[in-house]
Amino acid sequence: MQNAQPSHAIGVFDSGVGGLTVVRALMDRLPFENIIYFGDTARVPYGVKSVATIEHFTQQIADFLRAQNVKMLIIACNTMAAVAADKVREASPVPVLDVIEAGAREAAKRTKSGGIGVIGTPTTINSNAYARAIHTLEPKYRVYSQACPLFVPLVEEGWVDHPVTRMVAQEYLRPVFVESIDTLVLGCTHYPLLKPMLLDVTGSRMELVDSALAIADQAADLLAEQGLANPHRGRPDYRCYVTDVPVKFQTIGERFLGRSLGKVELVSL
């Protein structure tokens, strides 16, 4: 593969459609960058798989994107970031960003009390990756983590502001509320869609950190620093690869992306 060039695309990948919230944030923050998205929709979700399987699948996807000559890799899936980010970095000649590191940095920057809450899928929470990332930045911060396994299916059902979803959020956040935290990291790419409801449930108790916005800022800084920002001011090229096109893929994908998905190409790894 070639070295990173400013005209090359940013490669973003996820186990499914969730990472499109990261693409959405990148499109808004970096409107001249070409973006290639890869969603492993045939094998989603990763959150219930073993470490060995997740590492293997992650490497396959990173290899696929490197073969497309991307100038930067963004791991938009919290599960892959938790389990396999180090392995991807080791083998990568281009910068690798991941949502966990981005969310941890943003939370560490924002907290005043030093008490940070993290919500995510069971695999992300069990991996303890957010706590490790936050403690690498600042060992004295307290991190309280809470798995919210029903949030992803609720978002995919479209119940983003349904009474059931509020009830589930209240149940999951009850133990978080008794900890004295002032910053809550949305540690799953599906959760930005729940943000209005979560803002309502958490009220003024805490600030929410959206990893998708955080990683878009981080990508912008890094491209500027390394002279890798695309100088071309035209309409960028967006490509979307998936390993399966399931029922309602277009609908759900567009809900995450907040706009038309365009052409989706099917590939197998």
Added chain:
Amino acid sequence: MQNAQPSHAIGVFDSGVGGLTVVRALMDRLPFENIIYFGDTARVPYGVKSVATIEHFTQQIADFLRAQNVKMLIIACNTMAAVAADKVREASPVPVLDVIEAGAREAAKRTKSGGIGVIGTPTTINSNAYARAIHTLEPKYRVYSQACPLFVPLVEEGWVDHPVTRMVAQEYLRPVFVESIDTLVLGCTHYPLLKPMLLDVTGSRMELVDSALAIADQAADLLAEQGLANPHRGRPDYRCYVTDVPVKFQTIGERFLGRSLGKVELVSL
């Protein structure tokens, strides 16, 4: 492969752990039969995948079980049964049973009014396979189908009798209640775990059909008819193959099986 022999095992397969509710029913109904279970836990869930992908995966699993010389194949996954049962039957020298046909037969036998409700995952419901199976038996029956996408994650969260689950059930069943049906098919292997709660919510309005119990009865009848029942009265051999051993697999598996899971072997297809 050899022809079916009475001493051979029954092969049961599913996309994940859900099919263990069928194994549980078989163990109770046919306590002398050897059983081989295959759960494709690395690629679960199938309900969100395309038809081509599901057909391909189903054939791989059926081939694996045939190579173990099973005397009967049971498709315990509603999604695979809906999409790929015909293809498996075409290629099979041994009898093939599937949960959809079994559930449809049982519902057709039990209904008095001829109004049958079916609940299942979106893929099962979209396939319309239960309605087709019921209408093949009796064209004048009315079938009303309702997808319940949150039931599987709620069961896997262990919230089988949680207020949230009741609220979700009431919301999903509201349109079912206004149809005049007297029989409700639990068209997903996860749903038997919700049976006590669903009996409470449906009350005396309708009878519930559990496909796992129905298919165990059908298997018993077929083995007797074809002289394939195992004459050996000893402790049978149970084997469990999976494609991945995810977090909490043992715990969740045992909740479905209702007893210890024993040794689980990891294979890749």
